[in-house]
Amino acid sequence: MTTATALLLPSPQFRRCSSTTRLCTKTSLFPLYPPSLLTTRHLRRSCITSSLKLRAKTEEFRQRLKQGATLADIQAEAFALVREAAKRKLGMRHFDVQVCFTCCAVNVGQTLPFVHSLAMNAIVEFLTLLIIGGAVLHDGSIAEMKTGEGKTLVSTLAAYLNALSGEGVHVVTVNDYLAQRDAEWMGRVHRFLGLSVGLIQRDMKNQERSLLEVHLLTALINAQLPSLWPQELGFDYLRDNLAGSSEQLVMRWPKPFHFGVVDEVDSVLIDEGRNPLLISGQASQDAVRFPVAARIADLLIRGLHYSVELKDNSVELTEEGILLAETALDTNDLWDENDPWARFVLNALRAKEFYRRDVQYIIRNGKALIINELTGRVEEKRRWSDGIHQAVEAKEGLKIQADSVVVAQITYQSLFKLYPKLSGMTGTAKTEASAPYTYYFMMHWIIEVPTNMLSIREDLPIMAFATARGKWNYVRAEIEYMFGLGRPVLVGTTSVENSEHLSALLREIKIPHNILNARPKYAAREAEIVAQAGRKYAITLSTNMAGRGTDIILGGNPKVDPAFDVLIHGVMLAREILEDNLLSTLSDNVPDVEIDSGLTSGQILSKVKVGPSSLGLLAKAVLMSKYVCKSEGKKLSYDEARKIISESIEISQSVGSVELLKLVDEETEMYPLGPCVALAYLSVLKDCESHCSSEGLEVKNLGGLHVIGTSLHESRRIDNQLRGRAGRQGDPGSTRFVVSLQDDMFQKFNFDTEWAVKLISRLTDDDDVPIVGHSIMKQLTNLQVSAEKYFFSIRKNLIEFDEVLEVQRKHVYDLRQLILSGDSDSCSQHIFQYMQAVVSEIILKNVDPTKHPRSWKLGKILKEFVGISSAVLNDSFAGITEENLLYSLTAVHGLSSVDIDEFHLPNLPRPPNSFRGIRMKSSSFKRWLTICSDDSVTCVFYGKFRSSINLLCKYLGDFLIASYLDIIQDSGYNSAYVKEIERAVLVKTLDSFWKDHLVNMNKLNSAVNLRYFGHRNPLEEYKIDGCRFFISMLSATRRVTVESLLRYWSSPMESEELVLR
DSSP: OOOBOOOOOOOGGGTTSOEEEEOOOOOBSSOOOOOOOOOOOOOOGGGOOSHHHHHHHHHHHHHHHHTTOOHHHHHHHHHHHHHHHHHHHHSOOOOGGGEEOOOSOOOTTOEEEEOOOOOTTOOOSSOOOEEHHHHHHHTTOEEEOOTTSOHHHHHHHHHHHHHTTSSOEEEEOSSHHHHHHHHHHTHHHHHHTTOOOOBOOTTOOHHHHHHHHHHHHTSTTOOOOOEEOHHHHHHHHHHHTTOSSGGGOOSOSSOOOSEEEEETHHIIIIIGGGSOEEEEEEOOOOTTHHHHHHHHHHHOOBTTTEEEETTTTEEEEOHHHHHHHHHHHTOSOTTOTTSOOHHHHHHHHHHHHHOOBTTTEEEETTEEEEEOTTTOOEETTOOOTTTHHHHHHHHTTOOOOOOEEEEEEEOHHHHHTTOSEEEEEESOGGGGTTSOGGGTOSSSOEEEOOOSSOOOOEEOOOEEESSHHHHHHHHHHHHHHHHHHTOOEEEEESSHHHHHHHHHHHHHTTOOOEEESSSHHHHTTHHHHHHTTTSTTOEEEEEOOTTOOOOOOTTOOOOOOHHHHHHOSOOOHHHHHHHHHHHHHHBSOOOOOOOOSSOOGGGTSOOOOOOHHHHHHHHHHHHHHHHHHHHHTSOBOHHHHHHHHHHHHHHHHHSOHHHHHHHHHSOOSSOOHHHHHHHHHHHHHHHHHHHHHHHHHHHHHHTOEEEEESSOOSSHHHHHHHHTTSSGGGOOEEEEEEEETTSHHHHHTTOOOHHHHHHHHHHOSOTTOOBOSHHHHHHHHHHHHHHHHHHHHHHHHHHHHHHHHHHHHHHHHHHHHHHHHSOHHHHHHHHHHHHHHHHHHHHHTTOOTTSOGGGSOHHHHHHHHHHTOHHHHTTTTTTOOHHHHHHHHHHHTTOSOOOGGGOOOTTSOOOOSOOOSHHHHHHHHHHHHHHHTOHHHHHHOOSTTHHHHHHHHHHHHHHHHHHHHHHHHHHTOOHHHHHHHHHHHHHHHHHHHHHHHHHHHHHHHHHGGGGGGGTOOHHHHHHHHHHHHHHHHHHHHHHHHHHHHHHHHHSHHHHHHHHHO
16 A cells, blocks of 8 residues: 655745755655656746737647647746736735745655745746645645635636646536636636636536537637536536437537546545435336325334434334334235335335434425535535435425436546546645545645645634533523624534524524525525625624635625626625615616524624715716616616626726726717726725725734534534634634534434433533533544544445446446447447347357257247347248258368358358448458457357357358348438437437446345345445346347347338337
8 A cells, every 4th residue: 555645835934934844744645745846937027018928828838738848847837827817817816935946856754945035026037936736736636725725716727737738627616606706706817818718507508518618619729617516517427428419418528527626625525425426317106105105104103113323314114113004004015016115104204304404405485405414505406316305395295206216327436537637625635634535536645735824723622511502502602702802703503493593592682693504595695794704793603614615804805706796696895885876876676685684793894984085986986877877768677787887896907097097087979887887996995995904903803703613513624614714814713612412413423422411410400511621522522533434434335336337337438429429330330249249149148169069059049030130030031940050050160261251151041242342341350350259258168169159150140230231221211310210229228228227236235235144245246246237238238229220120110209209
């Protein structure tokens, strides 16, 4: 096994001076990260004075790559170019601490010199440059960067460099929200440098996705940079492998994967990795059974009629429960194949015990919508499989949608293995460093990128309480105390239910606060709520913070990026002032944003004092907007008005105030509304920045953001994600986790809490007394470690079992794409190979090469061969008997040579003369070579009559193929129509059997664990039976394909429905 080390970069006290920092190693599972030795000259700022020259560097890099340069040769220059572009387009610059020199190669135990003589505001010339985060990503590793350190910005470095090859880059984020934000925000850098940037969203139609790919393929430098999220990436891949024609494909085939950057890679591959991605089709019409089963579940009593296992969400009926259910359903056996009720009853019990409203799902518009347990967001188009979602709908009395069956599936791990090079970003991967990363990540190393400023966050001890009431009372008291100080507080909860319970407690003591959970009225204001969560007196209650994508800045965020405007109808400080003044003038239909009826933080936060110059510019912008509406003769719609404001803000970020003043004062026929709004925004923004800066200093003096976690998660890594919201960029901050022994995790993992409850009850009757001490903290840590090990075993088991299906999936999908994308000749060759394989299978299972043909099952061979399509072959073989076939085989036995092109068995019908031309003869010869060189046949069927078997396979195969070509010719259809039908039958038959195979493999997966009781290894048993199933599936696919084609061309009109169905 390989060993791994973590590269610890210079500590903050050495980052501004020349020094030598020793390389420290840590035991884990990866080899030392080898820093790139970059000796390319750094771009001079003075050499690049215009945007055109910057953009021209992209074409220069592309030409250098065509001339033989490698990405490593241009890495330093490309990174410097992106850095300059980011500063110009976004006003953002990669931190100086992330720029260092590498003076020598490094091995374990050697020292690594770092030179840090970079001026804060200067670009140093002739330096060996390594921007650490970008280099880590480019080398296919994981960059661990703390919250607020610029992971999103760093991704532009590796994405730009790898897009120069023209083979495409995927930037994968954890949800639609961040994908759209990154495409709009970071996309400006890539577009500025001449790349195309696309966006894949959940609601896009296939045609939109396909048009996007065409656009990217015809872009200036043939570079692809779509932002997307992992579910959409996986579903696009699966849908492409369900497409009926090449026109329906949306990915870049035949090589859809080149380089990927996965944001929050640990969340994607570890947390989301527990469940595979599934595409389901309608299965049975048993919807009426689900409500009946729900009523039965209400009758059954936990502990008496059934038992539950919280750890793996399973239920088991007792003898009493089975008897009661059978009596209520008037059936003799719940597991009767003709009247199966067990599945429905067990699912109803799972829905009753494990799927709680406002925790796992919410009800909206008469539908049960899943809440993502990691992000707290609603996933409208996702449904639980195996009848669970229908059981939840029955429990809630909702309309029940049809049951489903899996038609395509893939795990995240298998999906990302398809990338030749993959990298990732995260802030918390190091927590899982003790686990074998080969099960999670395809990247080789995890590299800690140094923070720009030393973290001074204080992580306070965990407070544990015996009861949930004691925990919530303590949380309320701590919020009240922090609110009194004026410190902002972020409270992380695990469900909608908990966030609203805490909200009710805070309303009792009249503390204003904001809620961020899956409910639409809160989710619509997400960016605004998170961005202003660092202001004085701000109290924010949020379900899981992973993937929120907006930093919490102390004092508040005065800016609003136009990217956010596409996503939400919320506003931030500068934009809020702008919209308050302009929207009512530009539009008559300004909607009221639905907010909570209680006190919100926004009602007590300090207001920005707008200066006189800003007021004057706002008044001018209002006047200009009135002129515009008057000249148009009507007011704009609300969306149009917001779009004008967004475009004006974007203008302000790329055009200076001097140029804007010139545009405003310029005499033209058009009213300069955009420049007026842009000038007003810049002025108001300065006022807001001054206000936020002043308030930020106040918050820092008070102690910064205080984060409260209300429950330990199943992984310390997720807890660290919440902690990372405080202490951003060297800011002060503090965190505390508060738990109760009645939390779900303690019950799920059977943690013994009775001793603590009894101890508290002896000492006091007060629920508010916390349990403190080293012993309880150690047990809590051990509990999380046990949970991590348990879920690791689940993921490991899922991956090991999926590896079997992964090989099979690759074979089927490669074959499918070859059929769809290949030319007409390749499609015909597939059919000929199928026909030869079907004939060979019929023969080989009925012969013995060690015995004379008289002992073979010749009658069965003839019957099965003619039975493939009696309408085609019956006339030719009507009078052929076993004796005729035996005589022919005896006659050819011992022949020293034969003419393969003209070969046929004596006294048997001669094949139709369809093998004319070099191409057909070459195809026939290749099939003969395949017959003779078949390894499986050589090993198993060795004997002196082997040559007779080969000649029989050759003769019957040629006869079948030639007969097929004859009936096609007789049909009179043109070749294009023939190939269309052939391709359709090939694909539909393969899809049908692959779908059935997936169902069988899932059933095998569920049942194979029982073989453990027979002292057999379930994984090995799964591999053996899975391989057997797959071979049988391929054989059946070939047989049915051949039979369908022969039947179709024998009577095309009668068989048309078969193909068009």
